[in-house]
Amino acid sequence: MEDVQTVVSAVVTPSLEACHMQAKNRKRTRRDSHKAKETAGFAVNHHAVNGNGVNLAACRANKIGDRKSRSVYGRGLPKKGGAGGKGTWGRLGDEISNTICLDDHDPNYDSEEQDEITYKTLKPVWTDDEVEDTVTPILREYLETTDAVEAIVALSGLNIDGKKHLVIVCLLTTAMEMRNEFRELASELIKAFVTPKYLLTDERTANWKEQAKRKFESPFLTQQNVADGLVSLGQALLELIVDTPDATDVLGKFVARAVADKATGMSVLHEISALDTAFADECVKEARCCLTQQHKIKHIWGVVGANQPLDVLKSKMTILLKEYLSSGDSEEAMRCVRDLDVPHFSHELVYETVVMAIEDSTERASNMLVHLLKRFSDTTVVTVDQITEGFNRVYTEMPDIAIDVPNAYFYLERIVNKCYDLKVIDMKLKIKAPNRSRKRFVSEGDGGRLKNYFDDRYYDMV
DSSP, X not given: OHHHHHHHHHHHHHHHHHHHHHHHHHHOOOXXXXXXXXXXXXXXXXXXXXXXXXXXXXXXXXXXXXOBOXXXXXXXXXXXXXXXXXXXXXXXXXXXXXXXXXXXXXXXXXXXXXXXXXXXXXXXXXXXXXXXXXXXXXXXXXXXXXXXHHHHHHHHTSSOGGGTHHHHHHHHHHHHTSOHHHHHHHHHHHHHHTSOGGGSOOTTOOSHHHHHHHTTOXXXXXXXXXXXXXXXXXXXXXXXXXXXXXXXXXXXXXXXXXXXXXXXXXXXXXXXXXXXXXXXXXXXXXXXXXXXXXXXXXXXXXXXXXGSOHHHHHHHHHHHHHHHHHHXXXXXXXXXXXXXXXXXXXXXXXXXXXXXXXXXXXXXXXHHHHHHHHHHHHHXXXXXXXXXXXXXHHHHTHHHHHHHOTTHHHHHHHHHHHHHHTTSSOHHHHHXXXXXOOOEESOGGGTTOEXXXXXXXXXXXX
């Protein structure tokens, strides 16, 4: 009888334990660990079961919050010796160690045990390409706005302490590809670079404390930085000539202007000569030639653009129109207008053109000057607004013009009609043209008969 009970208990006990484990597995379902399921599947495939036929991996994978290793090959000890994870007590013996807790969220953290910590600012070193990509947009903006103080403030905030000569390289490389007006701005900026900052007028520093603080600030560049930049350009003349054929002469003028402005010393000429190249020798020769003409060094780039006096601009426009009447070359006239580079003052050119057509009073001059206005309008060398403003100025000053040219109103209306036919002006501007009667009585005994001075198809004179 006892043997039968032993056999029954041996058979029933494993099945009860299996049922109990299945019930616990149904209550505990893991929802966030796919790795545990894969491990469990691996263990099942390899028959990782205990002596009672229970799957060990599946049993350990379903224990939520258990910090024991879920690996089927482990000994079931806590991870990382009890020091892994939030809320653990740490390894055995950590409570008596002298290790200082550096985490202020640690319950054992004590701020008094910490030594004084000093933080150092680390500035990464920029490469030459990074400096060029960052500096060039700032310099181009200066050439558009001509605000030297803003450019210096923007460049001072960059980490280019060891490569400041690249600012000169980028500035002159950009200016060489532009007109003389922008080259003049580049020379002025080089002078501002070596000027102490408290001498630069800046309306944004109205506070006297800020002005006093700036008084001790050194210039953005030193003379050696400028010299290094000019020498670097001397080494790259072979590449600069590809984009700027006269790069040797242009660089020589930049060097001469920098020496005259005391932005660098005369030693830069010897440094460029030491390069021992034909282009460098031409550059130095041009610089020495410019330095011998001290009375012209300040205007080495000429007086161009809006920097010219109004009288000079007016005289150049008058000469331009007279040359056009002599040659009849409208393309050359438009090229000269572009070289003047005063689009905001083009209304003066329109005014001079109309007045010259009135004063000349010949059909040939009238037709040629109207054709020139048509070319200006079609090619947008002169904008519509400038043309309108020029005609309005003529309309306003017609009483004074009529004193010198008695038939000025007749000639004006003839020009206005031709411009309207060619669509140079619109109907609104045509209607605004002043009109004074040109009828004159021959004598008191002619019975009111009027004298016809001109054979004009636009007027009916009887």
